[in-house]
Amino acid sequence: MRRTRVGPYPPGMTRISYPPKPAPGDRIAVVSPSSGLPGILPLPHELGLERLREEYGLEPVEYPSTRRMGSTPQERADDIHAAFADPEIKAVVASIGGDDQITVLPFLDRELIRANPKPFFGTSDNTNLLAFLRTTGIVGFHGSTVMCELGRPGAMHPQTADSLRAALFTSGAYELRPAERWNDVNRDWADPATFDAEPETRPGTGWTWENADRVVEGRSWGGCLEIVGWLLMADREIAHDLGEYDGDVLFLETSEELPSADEVFRTLRNMGERGLLRRFSALLMGRPKTWSFERPNSPEEGARYAACQREAVLRAMRIYAPDTTIVFDVDLGHTDPQLVIPYGGLVRVDGPARRITVTY
Missing domain, CATH: 3.40.50.10740 (Murein tetrapeptidase LD-carboxypeptidase, N-terminal domain)
Structure with missing residues (x-):
């Protein structure tokens, strides 16, 4: 199994630890x-x-x-x-x-x-x-x-x-675990009637795996793709020694602004040109949000949007990190449900068993 270096830490590598947990009543x-x-x-x-x-x-x-x-x-x-x-x-x-x-x-x-x-x-x-x-x-x-x-x-x-x-x-x-039912259509928060009932949900579609022939484990890094792009442009909170990310698990998701497939590809391409993508042992790609108040896509339009985004991700990864394990449609982003990812914490991606385990 490929593992990231979780300790002891070589000189210059950030030591990352879990903070103390709250308890009921706190x-x-x-x-x-x-x-x-x-x-x-x-x-x-x-x-x-x-x-x-x-x-x-x-x-x-x-x-x-x-x-x-x-x-x-x-x-x-x-x-x-x-x-x-x-x-x-x-x-x-x-x-x-x-x-x-x-x-x-x-x-x-x-x-x-x-x-x-x-x-x-x-x-x-x-x-x-x-x-x-x-x-x-x-x-x-x-x-x-x-x-x-x-x-x-x-x-x-x-x-x-x-x-x-x-x-x-x-x-x-x-x-x-993959969502049993999910949703990405919002209702008006200013309308009290919005809160009378749960949102309508659709049956889950499961995860899609690429290069799922291995087990990898590493610390997570990533987040909302648009924000990651901004951080890269501003050169903020990015390790100058990219060895910091060797073996880590990258996770990304896109927002309600519904970035185009071209924009997703270009952001990933620029990460690849910087030498980032090849550092990670796996990529967890969040289920994309396909509906917004500005772009109220039908389910069919949303499915086309999601398919185009997936192809954009695959195109970039095939160029810059062709052997990386990829899991699509993990419920970790702007869609509902939303699973918590420990940012900088351990994530284990078991390709043969089709399982993802995080350490909280």
């Missing part, structure tokens, strides 16, 4: 490192806070910019610092994503956060903070924002809820 921070959208659309936010209290037994604590649109990068960084520095706060959860968290990174105090490691949960634009935590030496958790997953109308998807519970409270291995 206080956890709810922050908005990207967008103060809870202040404009409070219904899913309030529902998510209620579920943190009633279903997970945690006490959410909000900060000054959590519900304030237009907060400065410094103000959002101040909230992050306050959450990590407070010994009574045992975990940090993002309210939602956005599109400018990259501007917060220069204001973050790496030593303060390193001295106070805590589990951080977030997706989409929160890829920025997750990447920052990995380069700081802390495992983060790609998954479950307050408004999206915890604030899901009707009830949380059972696979999301189980994955989040395991990631919050346990430290062992957790096997990811």
Whole structure:
């Protein structure tokens, strides 16, 4: 089995460790490192806070910019610092994503956060903070924002809820499983009727495997593809020694902005030209979101979009990393359910058995 170097660490390689876990009854921070959208659309936010209290037994604590649109990068960084520095706060959860968290990174105090490691949960634009935590030496958790997953109308998807519970409270291995039913069509968060019933779901389609003749294990890196591209352009939170990623497991997913197949290919191509793609032992490609309010695709149109994206990924990987194990349609991104991926934590991809196991 190919393994990444998980320790002892060679000189210069980042030492990455899991932070202590919260327990029921603990206080956890709810922050908005990207967008103060809870202040404009409070219904899913309030529902998510209620579920943190009633279903997970945690006490959410909000900060000054959590519900304030237009907060400065410094103000959002101040909230992050306050959450990590407070010994009574045992975990940090993002309210939602956005599109400018990259501007917060220069204001973050790496030593303060390193001295106070805590589990951080977030997706989409929160890829920025997750990447920052990995380069700081802390495992983060790609998954479950307050408004999206915890604030899901009707009830949380059972696979999301189980994955989040395991990631919050346990430290062992957790096997990811293909979605039994899934959805990527949203309803209006401003309409109270939206929250009267669960979203309609479709039967799961399983995972699709390429080069599945081996077992690999490594630390994860990646996140939302668009944000990874921005980090690469800004040269932020990317190891200058690409040997840092040797044998790791890359995971990627695309957002509700529905990037074109050409854009997906070009981002992967540029990662390949930088020498990144060939470093990873496996790629987990999230099930693509195929519907948005701006582009309300029919199921047939969505299927064509997903097929074009898959071909774009395969084209890039065949050029730059033709032997890499690839798994498509893992439920780790902007679709529902959403499984939590430990960012910088261990991921085992067993091709012959068609199994994926993460360590929370």
